[in-house]
Amino acid sequence: MADDGSPSQGEGPSGSGLGPMNMNLPSTDSGEGNPESEGQDQLPLPTRTLRDLLNPPRDLARMRQRLFEVKDKIELQVDEFERYWPYIDNVWVRQHKAGTDKSGRVITDYYACRLQRPTYTPKSDTPRRDGQPTRKKQIREGGTCQMRLKTIRYEGGYSGYTIVKVGDETQHTHDLEHIDKIKRTSVLMEIARSEVMKGYMPASVFTVMNEDMEKLIAAGGRYLNRNDVRNASQHWRQNHREELRVHEGYKYDHGNGIVRHDGATQTTQLNGDTQMVDPALTNIPPLPPGTLRFPESGRAFLEPYLPPTEPAVDESGFPHVTLTYATSMDSSLTLAPGMQTILSGPETKAMTHYLRSKHDAIVIGVGTAAADDPALNCRLEGVGGFGGLGWEGQPRPVIIDPGARWMITPQSRVLQTVAAGKGRGPWVIMAPGFAMDPMRLELLKYYGGKYLGLTDFDKKWRLRWEAILKALAAEGIKSVMIEGGGMVINDLLQPENAGFINSVIVTVAPTYLGKGGVGVSPAPVHDHTGRPQPAVKFQNVKWQPLGEDVVMCGKLQKQAIMAQPTASGVNSQFEG
Numbered sequence: 298m299a300d301d302g303s304p305s306q307g308e309g310p311s312g313s314g315l316g317p318m319n320m321n322l323p324s325t326d327s328g329e330g331n332p333e334s335e336g337q338d339q340l341p342l343p344t345r346t347l348r349d350l351l352n353p354p355r356d357l358a359r360m361r362q363r364l365f366e367v368k369d370k371i372e373l374q375v376d377e378f379e380r381y382w383p384y385i386d387n388v389w390v391r392q393h394k395a396g397t398d399k400s401g402r403v404i405t406d407y408y409a410c411r412l413q414r415p416t417y418t419p420k421s422d423t424p425r426r427d428g429q430p431t432r433k434k435q436i437r438e439g440g441t442c443q444m445r446l447k448t449i450r451y452e453g454g455y456s457g458y459t460i461v462k463v464g465d466e467t468q469h470t471h472d473l474e475h476i477d478k479i480k481r482t483s484v485l486m487e488i489a490r491s492e493v494m495k496g497y498m499p500a501s502v503f504t505v506m507n508e509d510m511e512k513l514i515a516a517g518g519r520y521l522n523r524n525d526v527r528n529a530s531q532h533w534r535q536n537h538r539e540e541l542r543v544h545e546g547y548k549y550d551h552g553n554g555i556v557r558h559d560g561a562t563q564t565t566q567l568n569g570d571t572q573m574v575d576p577a578l579t580n581i582p583p584l585p586p587g588t589l590r591f592p593e594s595g596r597a598f599l600e601p602y603l604p605p606t607e608p609a610v611d612e613s614g615f616p617h618v619t620l621t622y623a624t625s626m627d628s629s630l631t632l633a634p635g636m637q638t639i640l641s642g643p644e645t646k647a648m649t650h651y652l653r654s655k656h657d658a659i660v661i662g663v664g665t666a667a668a669d670d671p672a673l674n675c676r677l678e679g680v681g682g683f684g685g686l687g688w689e690g691q692p693r694p695v696i697i698d699p700g701a702r703w704m705i706t707p708q709s710r711v712l713q714t715v716a717a718g719k720g721r722g723p724w725v726i727m728a729p730g731f732a733m734d735p736m737r738l739e740l741l742k743y744y745g746g747k748y749l750g751l752t753d754f755d756k757k758w759r760l761r762w763e764a765i766l767k768a769l770a771a772e773g774i775k776s777v778m779i780e781g782g783g784m785v786i787n788d789l790l791q792p793e794n795a796g797f798i799n800s801v802i803v804t805v806a807p808t809y810l811g812k813g814g815v816g817v818s819p820a821p822v823h824d825h826t827g828r829p830q831p832a833v834k835f836q837n838v839k840w841q842p843l844g845e846d847v848v849m850c851g852k853l854q855k856q857a858i859m860a861q862p863t864a865s866g867v868n869s870q871f872e873g
């Protein structure tokens with residue numbers, strides 16, 4: 298029978314003479330596991346409406362594809378997960394009850410591809426319990442795809458979802474469209490149900506849902522048909538026998554089903570009962586205050602100094618290291634020790650945040666953590682928490698604090714930033730000999746951070762950079778931005794450490810801070826004859842004015858790296 302969308306018995310105005318609804322048409326799935334065909338009494342009232350179709354979550358088609366493929370780990374904030382997952386739940390079938398860890402704050406769920414379930418062949422001769430004629434059911438394809446994933450939900454100071462593939466399979470045996478063909482998402486079914494529950498005929502709902510075909514396809518609805526709408530609302534309609542109507546501005550047109558009135562626009566038609574597009578109610582959250590912009594056109598000069606785009610821990614096993622800070626004309630980082638001084642202008646500040654977005658981690662010494670109470674996140678437009686998804690582009694803050702000096706509290710900006718979903722939990726590099734009190738340890742964990750214990754000291758009782766960088770690489774960090782402060786920078790610029798630096802990007806601000814601040818001046822070096830040598834020289838240098846500042850980018854020259862430090866020249870400010 299040609300399904301032209303004719304309203305069927307029970308759904309059309311009485312006496313309209315419209316054709317009977319075919320209740321026996323096969324559904325798109327066997328119905329097994331389909332919330333619309335099981336226990337509709339238990340279904341909560343639908344919260345999705347047509348508005349969700351017309352104002353879809355950002356980048357819906359791309360996100361569906363990502364959540365289908367799960368090529369890499371996907372991190373989503375709780376509201377983002379709740380927004381996107383119902384658009385992909387036609388693919389993923391939950392395997393067993395969620396598991397919770399000891400703390401009760403980490404909940405893991407396992408899912409398998411819909412096509413992992415065995416093929417289902419209905420027994421056509423089994424009569425229904427209510428004596429009704431047997432329903433025509435389709436054989437449900439299965440047993441062909443072994444893709445599986447798990448979702449890990451974190452609750453606490455840090456809350457969000459991590460989605461990762463599990464098992465040996467690396468990809469589905471089919472594409473996403475194949476699943477869209479055989480099963481509808483819960484969002485689509487809920488939208489259909491909510492519209493019928495408002496008193497609209499399924500055929501009218503179907504027409505209206507198809508008004509913006511591009512959006513319907515992005516939502517996985519390419520194969521949505523009238524029977525889906527009927528199935529979605531079937532139970533409700535059994536208990537609500539009232540007449541259903543067509544949407545305002547639509548009419549039944551013989552041979553064409555439900556169509557728009559000539560001249561009516563979609564918005565005027567849908568503004569009535571279906572509470573259509575209100576720009577204030579879009580699914581795209583506004584950017585938070587403090588969001589920074591660094592224009593695309595001004596980024597090219599940094600390109601040669603950035604970590605490789607296909608980041609890989611190089612053969613030596615070390616991450617890409619960028620040393621970057623802001624200094625005055627007299628090479629000072631700050632007016633006085635233990636004090637924060639703003640040196641970067643708005644343009645170079647935005648550049649720093651662009652650099653942060655390009656690195657997996659930001660490293661600072663505990664002196665800086667204590668003095669600045671920094672947020673250590675990236676506030677560039679487009680990264681997670683600032684218009685982007687999850688924590689995309691958010692670096693991991695790392696604090697070198699072997700002596701457990703950092704007095705972290707829930708009020709610390711870095712933790713407040715985590716709680717606001719705008720940054721990652723900090724990692725603290727400690728020497729296990731210095732016991733940190735359990736409360737602070739617990740606090741870090743609660744906010745998604747952790748401690749890394751290192752014992753590899755040099756003869757001055759400093760942790761070796763080799764060990765620090767290797768430990769970070771072992772944690773999956775492929776690029777590190779080292780921001781300061783003075784002790785960290787001076788130490789890193791010493792010949793025995795300078796070889797770890799891949800690029801230097803320094804902002805020079807047009808000011809003299811005067812004596813008494815924290816200076817950048819690495820220990821002097823001498824050649825083998827004892828002649829003084831420059832401590833560090835650069836190559837591939839670029840000077841770029843940016844606002845009132847100038848940015849120096851460079852790579853370290855090899856001979857500087859090879860020079861010998863004088864015994865007396867070793868930075869003596871370090872504590873153990």
Ligand SMILES: NC(=O)C1=CN([C@@H]2O[C@H](COP(=O)(O)OP(=O)(O)OC[C@H]3O[C@@H](n4cnc5c(N)ncnc54)[C@H](O)[C@@H]3O)[C@@H](O)[C@H]2O)C=CC1
Nearest residue numbers: 622623630636637662663664665759760781782783784785
């Ligand atoms: N203008 C800028 O771009 C920046 C300015 N700053 C400023 O710098 C000042 C802080 O600098 P500093 O006092 O020099 O402190 P710092 O931030 O360099 O921290 C030094 C401390 O970190 C630990 N540490 C670092 N590396 C270590 C290693 N390899 N082994 C063992 N322990 C290690 C030690 O406890 C050491 O006392 C602050 O006033 C801050 O505002 C900090 C970063 C950037």
Ligand SMILES: Nc1nc(O)c(N)c(N[C@@H]2O[C@H](COP(=O)(O)O)[C@@H](O)[C@H]2O)n1
Nearest residue numbers: 623638639640641669671672673674780
């Ligand atoms: N690039 C740059 N310019 C300045 O003028 C600075 N004072 C700093 N300081 C560094 O940035 C951290 C502050 O970060 P948040 O804004 O709180 O995220 C501070 O701790 C230093 O590492 N940097």
